[in-house]
Amino acid sequence: MSFERMHISSFFVLSSLLSLGVARTIAGSDDCLPAGRYTLCQNPWGEDAGVGSQSSTLVSTTTNTVSWSTNYTWANGPTSVKSYANVLSNPSKGVQLKNVASAPTVWNWDYTSQSGGLRADVAYDIWFGNATSGAPASSASRYEIMIWLSSLGGIQPIGRQITTATPIANQTWNLWKGTNKHWKVYSFVSAAGEINDFNADLNAFFKYLVKSQGIRSTQYIQAIQAGTEPFVGTASFVTKSYSVSIESK
Numbered sequence: 351m352s353f354e355r356m357h358i359s360s361f362f363v364l365s366s367l368l369s370l371g372v373a374r375t376i377a378g379s380d381d382c383l384p385a386g387r388y389t390l391c392q393n394p395w396g397e398d399a400g401v402g403s404q405s406s407t408l409v410s411t412t413t414n415t416v417s418w419s420t421n422y423t424w425a426n427g428p429t430s431v432k433s434y435a436n437v438l439s440n441p442s443k444g445v446q447l448k449n450v451a452s453a454p455t456v457w458n459w460d461y462t463s464q465s466g467g468l469r470a471d472v473a474y475d476i477w478f479g480n481a482t483s484g485a486p487a488s489s490a491s492r493y494e495i496m497i498w499l500s501s502l503g504g505i506q507p508i509g510r511q512i513t514t515a516t517p518i519a520n521q522t523w524n525l526w527k528g529t530n531k532h533w534k535v536y537s538f539v540s541a542a543g544e545i546n547d548f549n550a551d552l553n554a555f556f557k558y559l560v561k562s563q564g565i566r567s568t569q570y571i572q573a574i575q576a577g578t579e580p581f582v583g584t585a586s587f588v589t590k591s592y593s594v595s596i597e598s599k
């Protein structure tokens with residue numbers, strides 16, 4: 351059998367397994383999995399600050415939605431994030447803020463189990479830069495925009511709080527501003543507790559950042575990620591359904 355045939359047949363087997371709803375799990379530190387229009391990654395960027403383990407599972411995909419989960423247990427370094435198991439939207443990038451007509455997203459998630467004293471966020475991580483493209487947290491990154499739908503155990507974003515209960519996209523948010531390496535970080539933290547069923551237009555956040563925080567509308571969206579950052583604790587986190595897309599003007 352030629353290499354080409356083997357490649358095609360193993361791809362076929364993988365797609366068939368996914369469409370039959372057979373979940374695939376990754377457990378290696380830096381493992382990623384293609385997930386339809388998304389890429390699911392373990393991203394253990396802060397694991398050196400503690401000890402633990404994590405595995406992430408691709409449950410299913412449809413045309414624009416993905417369902418996935420992650421199980422983890424992390425100890426030590428209670429003020430440090432250990433990882434960011436997340437899905438990155440492959441096509442949602444390369445658009446200037448001024449050219450975004452809308453950026454609809456739906457995120458329906460839950461903890462199916464969680465330890466006492468769990469410290470973790472559930473958040474979008476969105477990256478802007480001067481250039482059309484650039485990897486998250488790279489030399490091309492100029493702004494990191496986080497939207498925290500949950501923060502457990504008294505954790506806080508980087509920097510300091512600059513607004514209270516700011517209304518955006520049908521919810522209220524406490525906005526934090528700080529700097530990480532060479533990029534600025536804006537973190538919108540839900541002011542009214544956990545949002546398990548989020549249905550919004552992310553463009554409302556982008557417009558607010560341009561109008562009220564002085565971010566230039568010529569900045570490019572370089573990446574949109576959605577996932578969870580544990581500090582310490584044990585949990586089973588499930589995203590039942592997630593989607594995001596950018597509609598250009």
Ligand SMILES: *[C@@H]1O[C@H](CO)[C@@H](O)[C@H](O)[C@H]1NC(C)=O
Pocket residue numbers: 479480481489490491492
């Ligand atoms: C983006 O451009 C501004 C203004 O020229 C510059 O100060 C900044 O360093 C640039 N940042 C990146 C990440 O390219």
Ligand SMILES: *[C@@H]1O[C@H](CO)[C@@H](O)[C@H](O)[C@H]1NC(C)=O
Pocket residue numbers: 518519520549550551552554
């Ligand atoms: C407000 O909620 C509606 C219904 O869930 C949603 O369609 C709309 O996009 C939301 N508005 C914004 C600006 O997010």
Ligand SMILES: *[C@@H]1O[C@H](CO)[C@@H](O)[C@H](O)[C@H]1NC(C)=O
Pocket residue numbers: 375405407420421462463586
């Ligand atoms: C994740 O944990 C749940 C229990 O909370 C368990 O049912 C499931 O099998 C675990 N998944 C993996 C891949 O270990």
